[in-house]
Amino acid sequence: MGYKIAIAGATGNVGAEMLDILAERGFPADEVIALASRRSQGKEISFGDRTLKVKAMENFDFSDVDICLMSAGGSIAKEWAPKIAAKGCVVIDNSSAWRYDQDVPLIVPEVNADDIVDFKKKNIIANPNCSTAQLVVALKPIHEKAGIKRLVVSTYQSVSGGGKEAMDELFNQTRAVFVNDPVEPQKFTKRIAFNVIPHIDDFMEDGYTKEEWKVLAETKKILDPTIKVTCTAVRVPVFVGHGESVNMxxxxxxxxxxxxxxxREAPGILVVDKREDGGYVTPYECAGEDATYVSRIREDATVENGLNMWVVSDNLRKGAALNTVQIAEVLVNRGLIQPKAKTAA
Known part of the structure; x- marks a missing residue:
């Protein structure tokens, strides 16, 4: 008997990707429910070779649902995740709402799957920030072998990390440039077409942005709290795929x-590292792929035991939807939850 799965935020970029990945990977679900806000009720969305009608999350009964994959934003997750969890449904949340709660495990299955047992404290599991997910996958084997003392990370993040509106803005601004129309920033603080913006999320008192702070805090929680981390997060005019320059x-x-x-031996990683033209992977090539790609591995002679590398991944997949589904697979494969329908029978 399979599981009953709900997707909260099914009409968004990540929610749609979750549905695709559940179908692609043959997740053992007897029923999948697409949920969104009341204004999306009745909308039809694809799930494999089927079509699902969206239901309103506000009045949905989660009491017979086994797992809720949530990608509905931080404020909604903060309000709804405890309510859903109280119904006996495990919530795997993609927002930042629960990542820093000490009673909520923050999981990247290739890195710290064993920590998932702590989900029983609140029935909630957090999915990390898109930049953090691909970063720690690449760092884990290095840290285990040689120990990472300090990290300097510069991110090159695609606009899809800002949602559909951000993708539309890049498209519309690019078109405006070619037809000589005025370019008006709306979602972004400055023009994104043919530009880069060293600003993602709100500024904090110390001059870092929240996006940069997320990389710091989450890397420490997932990998090792003793690692010193600094980060600069930059939005680039790419639709899908995040790149990261990593100095260790x-x-x-x-x-x-x-x-x-x-x-090469680590799970979830593909090394493409040839010292020749094109002997590396860019965000364009990683779009639609599950792997985290590592290229440009080289020594840094300016510090003792220094290394540099280039890391890219599809932020909608490994950075969000894929990682969320992989967490659900860990719950199932390790027998940490049983289908409610089977338990009732």
Whole structure:
């Protein structure tokens, strides 16, 4: 007997991707329910070779649902996740609302799957920020082997991380440039077409943005609280796929060749690292792919035991929807939850 799964926020970019990935990976679901706000009620969306009609989350009864994959925004998650969890439904939330709660595990299955057992404290599991997810997948094998003392991360984040409105703004601004129409920023603080913006999310008192702080806090929670992390987050005019320039200072030496071998053997990673034209992966090539790609691995001679690398991944998949579904798979595969229908029978 399969599970009953609800997707909260099914009409958004990530929600639609969750439905696609559930179908692609053959998740053992007997029933999948698409949920969104009341204004989307009745809308039809695709799930594999089927069509689902969207239901309103506000008046939906979660008492017989096993897992809720939530991508409905932080304020909604803060309000609704505890209510849903109280019905005995495990919530896997994609927003930032629960990531920093000590009683809520923050999970990337390739990195810290064993921490998932703590979900029983609140019946909620948090999915990390899109930039953090791909970063820690690439860092885990290196940290286990040589220990990471300090990280300097610069992100090159696609507009899809800002939702459909952000993608529409890039498209409309790009078209406006070519036909010589005025370019008016709406979603972004400055023009995004043919530009880069070193500003994602709100500014904090110390000058960092919340997006940058998320990378710091989440890397420490998932990987190791002793790692020193600094980050600059930049929005770039790319539709899908985040890139990251990663500089590491290690506890012990690790050669380029040893790093390549470690990463090739690690789950969820593909190494494409040839020192020739095109011998690396860009966000364009990773769109639609599940893997985290690592390229440009090289020594940094300015610090002791220094390494640089380039990391790219599809932010809608590994950075959000895929990781969420993988967490659900861990729950199922480890027997941490049973279908309610089976339990009742």
């Amino acid at each position: 200072e290690l506890d012990s030496p690790l050669s380029v060749e040893e790093t390549q071998d470690l990463l």
